[in-house]
Structures are given as structure tokens and as C-alpha cells.
Amino acid sequence: MGVLGFLTLEVNGPMLTVALSVVLLALLxxxxxxxxxxxxxxxxxxxxxxxxxxxxxxxxxxxxxxxxxxxxxxxxxxxxxxxxxxxxxxxxxxxxxxxxxxxxxxFTNRMASGLESKPVADSVLFLRDKRWEEVRSVLTSAFSPEKLHEMIPLINQACDLLLTHLKHDAECGDAVDIQRCYSCYSTDVVASVAFSTQVDSRKAPEDPFVKYCRRFFAFGIPRPLLVLILSFPSIMVPLARILPNKNRDELNGFFNKLIRNVIALRDQQAAEERRRDFLQMVLDARQSTPSVGVESFDIVRQVFSSSECSANPSQQGRPRPLSKPLTVDEIVGQAFLFLIAGYEIITNTLSFATYLLATNPDCQEKLLTEVDRFNEKYATPELCSLQEGLPYLDMVIAETLRMYPPAFRFTTEAQRRRRPFTYLPFGAGPRSCLGVRLGLLEVKLTLLHVFRKFRFEVCPETQVSPLQVPLQLESKSALGPKNGVYIKIVSR
Structure with missing residues (x-):
């Protein structure tokens, strides 16, 4: 016993603290x-x-x-x-x-952080493997030419509201932030096409749909929390998922309730009474979808270049049953993705295109001539005529996307100054964006309607120099004009 007592070390509090601190620091x-x-x-x-x-x-x-x-x-x-x-x-x-x-x-699966909550977690952004392929097939068929043709009247209705507001701005004669106008318009289109809701965002900014859209795009992760999540993901991600988040829950609850109410109403209606929008296209394919393989998901190269202009159903193969029908959560997720992908991209593309045309009057005059010629030939724009009748407008949109691409800024400011307005054929960018057909159709149809009625001129508020330096952007990581896009609207 004496020997054991001699070998036993008395461990006091300070020594234990120091030892644990050393071990902790070594582990860190x-x-x-x-x-x-x-x-x-x-x-x-x-x-x-x-x-x-x-x-x-x-x-x-x-x-x-x-x-x-x-x-x-x-x-x-x-x-x-x-x-x-x-x-x-x-x-x-x-x-x-x-x-x-x-x-x-x-390489079909996208990276997931673990912070994704419903309904975004059920969108094709984060679905994986076989289920991703099935839902992607449903959406690919929903964006087929014949389905897009059915959605043109909905876009035209939103365009009518836009033109009404632009007419009022033209009569006032003041400089107008055209980005704000297009922002309200994009909200109206998304509400109508994806959420089956008619709104006038500019006239009714307090509409619940408009308010929740603004809250959604204003939401962000504080930088200190982001650093903690990146440094300790195995601890912080589960913690962030279980901690209460009132703003997130209210946003998800509003859009979930909206879509579920529309689905319940559609299920009670006869087929001929149902509104032909994106949501209905997805609902029609809940049980089965035409045979569309992964090799058919590259749809950008087909945009506005198909020789088949008719609105007749395309031959995509026999419908095949899904492994399980689309759930309501998955349907809500796709509509939510439509909001995420469509709102800012459409707003910025329209804003930048208008800015470039206002600061390049010779190009604007050439476009106006093409629009007038198109109007004489086609009384009502349809998918076929839009595909074939506006080649210069295609070039304008392509050049706008080259200078202000929605996903990546491949060119530097110096490169833009050297090539202020040159044509880059479409198809040089990524080809996997879902909904690109509808997005480009919306941009093209909108610019056609707008330039039928108006032209745009530079005013003192317009950010432009003799070297045609592009607009000052909000930041180096966000593609958006810092102080809006102010131009003068003139009725034709």
C-alpha cells in the first residue's frame, strides 16, 4: 500500500484544467x-x-x-x-x-449545405439521383414549345399592366428607374405563371404576395454565423435547422398555403376550366411524364431555333409512370424555384437591355425598325413568329447576357469597354438552366411589347460616359445596378 501511495499523483484542479486545455487546443x-x-x-x-x-x-x-x-x-x-x-x-x-x-x-447531383428547408429542399436544385431525373423530366416536358405557347396569354396580361405604367411615366416626362418597373413586372409574371395569383405589384405594393417576395429576397445569413457554419458544419448545421426561425417559417408557410389552396381548387375544377399556367403543367404530370432521358435535358441549344413552330404536342414518347406521384411538397418546391430563378434574372436582363439600347441609339433605331416590320406582318405575336421574326432582338438579348450574364461575369470591365456592343451568338454559355425557354420567351415578348409603344433616351440621371462604361454594379459579387437604371421614356 505504501508503494501504491507513493506512485499515486495527486491531481488538483489547476493541473486538470491545464491538461484539458492542452488536449483541447491540440484537437482544435x-x-x-x-x-x-x-x-x-x-x-x-x-x-x-x-x-x-x-x-x-x-x-x-x-x-x-x-x-x-x-x-x-x-x-x-x-x-x-x-x-x-x-x-x-x-x-x-x-x-x-x-x-x-x-x-x-x-454529375447530376448539386451540392447541398444541409441548411435547405422546405420547400426549396424539394426542388430540382436539391433532389438527388433517380428522383431528380424523374422530376426534371416532368419540368422539361412542362417547358416544351406547345406548353410555352399556352402561357403566352398570361405574359401578355402582365405586359399590359407594364405598358399602362410606362405610359403614365412617359406622360410625366421625368427620369424613371426602369429597373424598378421591371422588378414589379417580373413579380407579376411569377405570381401569375408559377403561383396562379393575379397581382399588380406597382399599384398594390402591400399585396401579401409582393410583401413576402420582398422579404424572401431580403433574407440573408449574417457573416459571423456563416463563418461558424463553414468552420463547424457538423455542429452548426443541425443546430441551425432545429433553432426557431420566425422569418423562415412565415415565408415557407405563406407560399405553401398559397400553392396548396390553388391545387385544391384545381382538383375540383373541370379540365377545360383550369388555368393554363406552369403550375397546371406540373399538376398534369403528377402521375406520369413523357419519356425524357437525361440526354434531352440540354434545352438551351433548342431555344428559338426549332424548325417546328407549330403548337401541336411534340412527340416525346409514350408517358411512363413515375416511381411515385409528385408530392405537394415537390410541386411547391418547383414553384418556389421558379420564383428564385425567374425574378432577379428577368428583371436584370430587361433592365440592362433597355439601358444598352438607350445608350446606343443607332442600335435602338435598328430594333425599332424590326419591331415595326414585325407588327405589320403579325397582328398577334405567337411562338412561331417570335422564333423566326425578330433576329436582331435575339442579338440584343444575347449581347446583354454577354455583358451582364445572370450567373457568371466572364468578361472584365476593360473587355467590355473594348467591345461595347458586339454580337455574341447565343449558346456560348451554360446549357443546363431549367426554364431558360420560358425566361427568354418572357424577355423577348416583353421587349417586343415595350418597343411597340416606347423608345428610351439618355437623361442626366443615366450612368453613362463617352467610353460607354457599363453601369456601376451593386458589388463585385452581386449582379445588379448600384443606383438603379434611370432613363427617359418617350411614347412613339
């Missing part, structure tokens, strides 16, 4: 860098990561500009870490083709 040090060896093992060059947050500080000047800097410093095949998650950047055309086309079936 190991944890802070343990995830940052994978790129090096693969032989992929990358910036040196910081403990816990990886290369987050590399993107402090803006995500897209930093992507270009990353490629410049580390080559066309490189990588980086955001928190503990590894990312590989590919800018070799041949490799991009392999990923997006030749081996696309191996």
Missing part, C-alpha cells in the same frame, strides 16, 4: 487543418487555406472576380476550400464538355 489545431490536404493529394493547385475557414478570405473582394484571379494564379484546373469543403474549378473547354455533356449522368 488538428481539426482546423485536417480537411485541407485533399486537393494536394490530388495534385490540384490551390491558395493556402487558413485554419477553420479555408480560402474564405481569398474571396473577400467578390466571388466572381476572385474566380478569375484564381484561374490566373493557379491555372485552368485548380481548387479552393470554403470552410472544410473542397471545391474544384474547371475552365478547360474539353473537360467542361466531359462534365456537362459526355458524362453528365455522373
Amino acid at each position: 489545431k488538428w481539426y482546423s487543418t485536417s480537411a485541407f490536404s485533399r486537393l494536394e493529394k490530388l495534385g490540384i493547385r490551390h491558395p493556402k487555406p487558413c485554419p477553420f475557414i479555408g480560402n474564405l478570405t481569398f474571396f473577400r473582394q467578390g466571388f466572381w472576380e476572385s474566380q478569375m484571379e484564381l484561374r490566373k494564379l493557379y491555372g485552368p484546373l485548380c481548387g479552393y476550400y470554403l470552410g472544410r469543403r473542397m471545391f474544384i474549378v474547371i475552365s478547360k473547354p474539353d473537360m467542361i464538355k466531359q462534365v456537362l455533356v459526355e458524362n453528365f449522368s455522373n
